[in-house]
Amino acid sequence: MSAAAPAGTAERILEVAERLVQTRGYNGFSYADVAAELGITKPSLHYHFASKAELGETLIARYHTRFAAALGGIDAAGGDAETRLRRYAALYADVLDKQRMCLCGMLAADLETLPGGMREAVVRFFDASETWLEGVLDEGKASGTLRNDSPSHDQAQMVISALEGAMLVARSYHDPERFRMVARRLVTSLSA
Amino acid sequence: MSAAAPAGTAERILEVAERLVQTRGYNGFSYADVAAELGITKPSLHYHFASKAELGETLIARYHTRFAAALGGIDAAGGDAETRLRRYAALYADVLDKQRMCLCGMLAADLETLPGGMREAVVRFFDASETWLEGVLDEGKASGTLRNDSPSHDQAQMVISALEGAMLVARSYHDPERFRMVARRLVTSLSA
DNA sequence: GTCTATAACGAGATAGAC
DNA sequence: GTCTATCTCGTTATAGAC
Numbered sequence: 351m352s353a354a355a356p357a358g359t360a361e362r363i364l365e366v367a368e369r370l371v372q373t374r375g376y377n378g379f380s381y382a383d384v385a386a387e388l389g390i391t392k393p394s395l396h397y398h399f400a401s402k403a404e405l406g407e408t409l410i411a412r413y414h415t416r417f418a419a420a421l422g423g424i425d426a427a428g429g430d431a432e433t434r435l436r437r438y439a440a441l442y443a444d445v446l447d448k449q450r451m452c453l454c455g456m457l458a459a460d461l462e463t464l465p466g467g468m469r470e471a472v473v474r475f476f477d478a479s480e481t482w483l484e485g486v487l488d489e490g491k492a493s494g495t496l497r498n499d500s501p502s503h504d505q506a507q508m509v510i511s512a513l514e515g516a517m518l519v520a521r522s523y524h525d526p527e528r529f530r531m532v533a534r535r536l537v538t539s540l541s542a
Numbered sequence: 543m544s545a546a547a548p549a550g551t552a553e554r555i556l557e558v559a560e561r562l563v564q565t566r567g568y569n570g571f572s573y574a575d576v577a578a579e580l581g582i583t584k585p586s587l588h589y590h591f592a593s594k595a596e597l598g599e600t601l602i603a604r605y606h607t608r609f610a611a612a613l614g615g616i617d618a619a620g621g622d623a624e625t626r627l628r629r630y631a632a633l634y635a636d637v638l639d640k641q642r643m644c645l646c647g648m649l650a651a652d653l654e655t656l657p658g659g660m661r662e663a664v665v666r667f668f669d670a671s672e673t674w675l676e677g678v679l680d681e682g683k684a685s686g687t688l689r690n691d692s693p694s695h696d697q698a699q700m701v702i703s704a705l706e707g708a709m710l711v712a713r714s715y716h717d718p719e720r721f722r723m724v725a726r727r728l729v730t731s732l733s734a
Numbered sequence: 735g736t737c738t739a740t741a742a743c744g745a746g747a748t749a750g751a752c
Numbered sequence: 753g754t755c756t757a758t759c760t761c762g763t764t765a766t767a768g769a770c
Contacts, residue, residue, distance in 0.1 A: 359735080377569035378655040380763060394736050396765065451651065455707075458714045459643065459651035463570040473714055504723055507711070511724050512700070515647075515707020519699070522650045522665055531696055532703050539731050551753080572745060586754050588747065 360398045362388055368409050372450035376406060376460040376468075403465035406457075410471040413453045414478065417441070421482045431490025432541050435509070438483065439533035442513045446526050455514040480506045487540070497542050505540060512536050552590045554580055560601050564642035568598060568652040568660075595657035598649075602663040605645045606670065609633070613674045623682025624733050627701070630675070631725035634705045638718050647706040672698045679732070689734050697732060704728050 357365070366387050370379035381392045381402065399405035424437045445452055454475040461469055483506035490496030512532060520529035549557070558579050562571035573584045573594065591597035616629045637644055646667040653661055675698035682688030704724060712721035 373654050375567060375569060375652055375655065377567060378652065381765090382762075390735095391737060392764085393738085393766080397735060400765085402764065455710060456651055458710050459648055460567055460570065461714055462565050463567065476711060476714065500727065504727065507720060508704070508708075508724050508727050511708035511711050512704040513707065514710055515705065516700075516703035518647060518650050518706055518710065519668060519703050522653055522668065528699060532700050535692065535696065535700050573747090574744075582753095583755060584746080585748080585756085589753060592747085594746065 359388075359390070359394070363395060363398055363405070364409060364412060367405055368413070368453065369448075369450065371406075371409060372445070372453050372456055375456055377463055403467065406465070406468045407471060409453065410457070410468060410475065414471070414475050417475070418478060430495045431486050431493065432495050432537060434486045435483075435490075435537045435540065436533075438486070438509075439513060439537065442517055443526065443530055443533065446517050446520060446529050449521070449524070451517055451521055452514060455517060458514070476510060479510055483509055490540075490542075495542055496540055509536060509540075551580075551582070551586070555587060555590055555597070556601060556604060559597055560605070560645065561640075561642065563598075563601060564637070564645050564648055567648055569655055595659065598657070598660045599663060601645065602649070602660060602667065606663070606667050609667070610670060622687045623678050623685065624687050624729060626678045627675075627682075627729045627732065628725075630678070630701075631705060631729065634709055635718065635722055635725065638709050638712060638721050641713070641716070643709055643713055644706060647709060650706070668702060671702055675701055682732075682734075687734055688732055701728060701732075 363384060366384050367379070370383060381395050385392045385395055395405075399408065420441055421438070424434050427437070429437070442452060454472045457464060457468065457472045458476075461472065464472070480503075484502045487496060487502035487505050491498040491502070513529075513536070516529045516532035520526060520532075555576060558576050559571070562575060573587050577584045577587055587597075591600065612633055613630070616626050619629070621629070634644060646664045649656065649660065649664045650668075653664065656664070672695075676694045679688060679694035679697050683690040683694070705721075705728070708721045708724035712718060712724075
């Protein structure tokens with residue numbers, strides 16, 4: 351769940367825009383902000399991303415891909431279901447440590463104002479997280495390391511909700527430890 | 543936790559602006575939007591609220607007051623700690639049923655872009671919720687209806703985080719039941 | 735691929751008449 | 753208390769030169 355490289359202009363634009371969306375929201379940043387930070391002009395941005403909507407859709411696709419790769423990494427690393435859940439929560443904690451909100455959590459707040467393509471992409475991100483979590487929860491129940499007191503489907507939705515909310519609130523207090531405490535409680539509440 | 547009345551201009555402005563902030567965010571609405579909806583002009587808005595920041599601060603103060611009154615109503619209605627927790631969650635559900643996000647949850651996403659006065663007011667809202675919840679949790683432990691397995695302080699932060707996050711995500715799916723499921727699980731996880 | 739220049743519009747805000 | 757008129761600035765976006 352990280353990137354960084356020498357990077358061409360398009361990628362540097364995405365890096366800056368991603369941070370701005372995660373900290374200020376979709377309606378809280380402009381092409382002028384990105385251009386100024388990169389020392390280029392606004393029309394140069396439009397060369398790489400014709401519209402703000404196109405830039406936004408690219409940001410979500412990129413974030414989704416990186417997140418999916420991180421989930422693949424967790425699966426590849428092995429460990430029991432509880433360990434995977436802790437690592438899943440750690441992905442969120444890493445974002446918060448950079449003083450950012452989850453990209454799609456932030457865009458969920460802006461949802462009503464987003465162009466249609468972005469709206470659907472945000473929901474697909476949550477769907478993918480939910481599907482992965484369900485798999486981990488099912489596996490944990492089968493192997494007896496996780497509590498089997500309610501449907502994995504419901505538990506997965508609970509996990510996503512609590513982690514997104516904990517990010518949102520902890521960021522308001524500039525207190526990542528507040529997030530970590532919630533994450534620990536959450537994992538504990540699921541373990542057998 | 544509701545209002546509505548014959549209402550003068552200032553109050554009608556607040557009603558419209560509140561809904562717009564809760565659905566579109568602070569940077570997703572304008573004086574022009576409010577004015578158009580009320581059939582008045584932008585300068586008339588500025589007569590009642592000189593700046594957008596002032597309007598924003600008034601919105602939070604008003605919301606905070608109404609929320610505090612609702613908490614007072616829960617206390618006055620009696621019932622055990624678990625019942626109070628369910629009623630607390632129901633306050634959020636009522637907001638979501640109107641297809642809105644919690645005002646302060648939405649503003650927490652916009653936090654970095656808010657004028658200083660609004661930022662502090664958002665945090666004070668969370669603090670007040672947390673304090674009230676702590677009281678309910680302590681009472682529930684003392685009377686034996688709630689589980690006493692971790693500090694009320696931590697549990698209160700967990701409740702706020704999970705409910706705010708569940709609102710954020712459930713709204714993306716236009717699915718209030720998704721919120722209610724999370725709220726039920728949450729209360730159950732706290733009961734003895 | 736990046737620039738200058740500019741269009742076309744919307745934002746928050748003010749002056750001053752009624 | 754609400755209006756018309758206007759200011760200034762920021763926004764997304766395009767045309768066309770280099």
